[in-house]
Amino acid sequence: MASVADPEKTGKVDATATAAELGIAAGHVSDERGADGVLRYAAAEAIQIDDATNKRLLWAIDIHVMPWLCGLYVLQVRTNLAVHECST
DSSP states (O other), X not given: OOOOOOHHHHXXXXXXXXXXXXXXXXXXXXXXXXXXXXXXXXXXXXXXXXHHHHHHHHHHHHXXXXXXXXXXXXXXXXXXXXXXXXXX
């Protein structure tokens, strides 16, 4: 696998580095060079999403999340009513 590219030279980070090349072993950073590679990867340029894709993603998230939120709200109201009935 390729090692992490120098972002100052290329402007991009090669994300195909292995965990061993980054200095990561068993969830711990084994040397500072590896931590620097991870920080360079984290500081890389974010993905740009256009407005049409952003609206489509927001709509898809809303379609999947809103029914759960509404259902949980109904369950909360029913629980609160049951607690209120039991306390009187």
